[in-house]
Amino acid sequence: MLEGLMKKEDQEVSRRDLIKGVGIAAVGAGIVSVGGLGIVSKAQAKGRKFDVKKAGDVAYKQYGKVFCAETVAQGLVEAGGIKGLDPSNVFWGHGGVVGWGTACGSLIGAGMVIGHVVDDKKLAQMVVNDVMAFxxxxxxxxxxxxxAIIAEISSATKAGTPLCHISVGRWMKKENVAFFSGPRKERCGRLSADIAIKTAELLNQVADGKYKPTHPINAKTYQITTQENCSDCHGGNTPDLPG
Amino acid sequence: MLEGLMKKEDQEVSRRDLIKGVGIAAVGAGIVSVGGLGIVSKAQAKGRKFDVKKAGDVAYKQYGKVFCAETVAQGLVEAGGIKGLDPSNVFWGHGGVVGWGTACGSLIGAGMVIGHVVDDKKLAQMVVNDVMAFxxxxxxxxxxxxxAIIAEISSATKAGTPLCHISVGRWMKKENVAFFSGPRKERCGRLSADIAIKTAELLNQVADGKYKPTHPINAKTYQITTQENCSDCHGGNTPDLPG
Incomplete structure (x- = not known):
């Protein structure tokens, strides 16, 4: 965790580095003594806590000044008091990566923060996976x-996929507005708040040692990487599940 | 740029921070004097150079130990001598974000590095955009x-989209192999090398002040975020272009 950072002379050393360096296998079980470098407490080892409401409020309020990926990262950075991670580094994630409509940028912003604060990368990927499913x-x-900061809106929709193109397209159709419109921006600002809040909740569960992954790994289920919304593209010709 | 990092007491201060702090508007034009903090040279202001071959070789060789997103980040970090960015932070990007088949993880790994080293976030997004188009x-x-490290392969395919699901699916069909197979992994390792190489080339152009964006912003062209491979999902019912 970034919050597990400890000073050794002028150099910041992450808990991951500490663990790699001294070969400690068990993580987060009580107090871990690390060479001459000090003590990593259980709380530090498992993560820091996030102010869930603040995560959402900041993500919502910053939207418009910045876009989905950056605003989610900003909300989480402020709500978690994270140091050493610049939310603007993920600005490019907006619109499903610079408007290509792939993974909603809010998810990439969340991913960047999760990867930054959760040392165990397999655990980090499960948290990202559950945010995707959410x-x-x-x-x-x-x-x-x-x-409302930008515009009043009345619609909410289920995307059925993490793809920005389909997600925002479904919402635009229901609300009957254009992509470059105030209501669409308002929707993406609120949705960014939702993702920041969900991510903060899951990271708090990690910090408390209470996180349990819920969504299976799609690639294992389907034997190919996929968004699960098969009929959206394959129509009636969706391939059979393997096995 | 990270390479514009300068030490102020024990704290690293980025060029962006310096610029924000002292209100310098013009960037990278000759020698920039920054308060009492020292000198940022033209080379530092515009970026560092990457060993293009090394970027590809490292990305290829690490694949299998780690996956697409992390291996691209690893290749670029090693080829650019980047400090302060842990490639494993983006492990979760594999398979189009934990196997959801959205943006190929290699692109997310590249994005994380581009966002980290290019201070101007609008410039960073154009570089990411061009890597997506590539x-x-x-x-x-x-x-x-x-x-070959994992397996011999014979096929190469044009994805027509940055989506992992379609990209890897087309290649699997041509090569006639399963997703969880040696040849598919070998393909993704080589493709990761391609993305690391292209990214290093573009970042070198940025460093030399010679980078010119090539791919337009899809959201502006189509008035919705999109991957441009419209008929892959819409078939013959692809919506007309606006305007």
Missing amino acids: YAYNTLPIYTPKK | YAYNTLPIYTPKK
Whole structure:
């Protein structure tokens, strides 16, 4: 974890580095003594806590000044007091990576923060996986500001996929607005808040040692990497599941 | 740029921070004097150079130990001598984000490095955009090792999209192999090398002040975020271009 950073002379040393360096296999079990470098407490080893409400509020309020990927990262950085991670580094994630409509940038922003704060990369990927599933299978946006910043909106939709193109397209169709419109921006700001909140909740579960992965790995289920919304593209010709 | 990092007491300060702090608007024009913090040379302001061959070789050789997103980041970090960016932070990008088949992880790994080293975030997004287009519109993999590490392969395919699902699916069909197979891994290792190489080339152009963006922003062209491979999903019912 970044919050497990410890000073050794002028150099920051992450817990991962410490663990790699001294060959400690067990992580987060009570107090871990690390050579001459000090003590990593259970809390430090498992992560820091996030102010969930702040994560959403900051992500929502910054949207418009910056876009989905950066604003989610910004919300999480501020809500978690994270040092050493510049949210603007992931600016390019907007619109499913610079407008290519691939993974919603909010998910890439969340991924960057999760990868930064969760040392165990296999654990980090499970958290990202569950945020992806949350995005795909919930009717969003959920977040409702006291007062809309950009525009009033009335629709919420289930994307059925983490793809920006389909997600925003479905919402635009229901709300009957253009991509370059105030309501669409408002929707993406609120949705960014949803992703920041969900990510903060899951990272808090990690920090408390209570996180349990929920969504299976799609590539294993389908024997190919996939978004699970097969009929959206394959129509009635969706390939059979293997096995 | 990270290579514009300068020490101020124990704290690393990026050129972006310096510029924000002292309100310098013109960037990279000759020698820039920054308060009492020292001198940022033209070379530092515009970026560092990457060993292009090394970027590809490292990305290829690490694949299998790690996956697409991390191996591209690893190749670029080693080829550019980048400090302060842990490639394993983007492990989760593999398989188009944990096997969801969205943006190929190699592109997310490249994006993380580009965002980290290019201070101007609008410039960074154009570089990412051009790497996306390179991935979509070239027959890959190009990279050919002297000796295959995982398996011999014979096919190369044009994805027509940055989506992992379609990209790897087309290649698997042509090569007639399963996703969880040696040849598919070999293909993704070589493709990762291609993306690391292309990214290193573009970042070297940025460093030399010779980079010119080539691919337009899809969201502006189509008035919705999109991968441009419209008929792959819409078939004959692809919506008309706006305007």
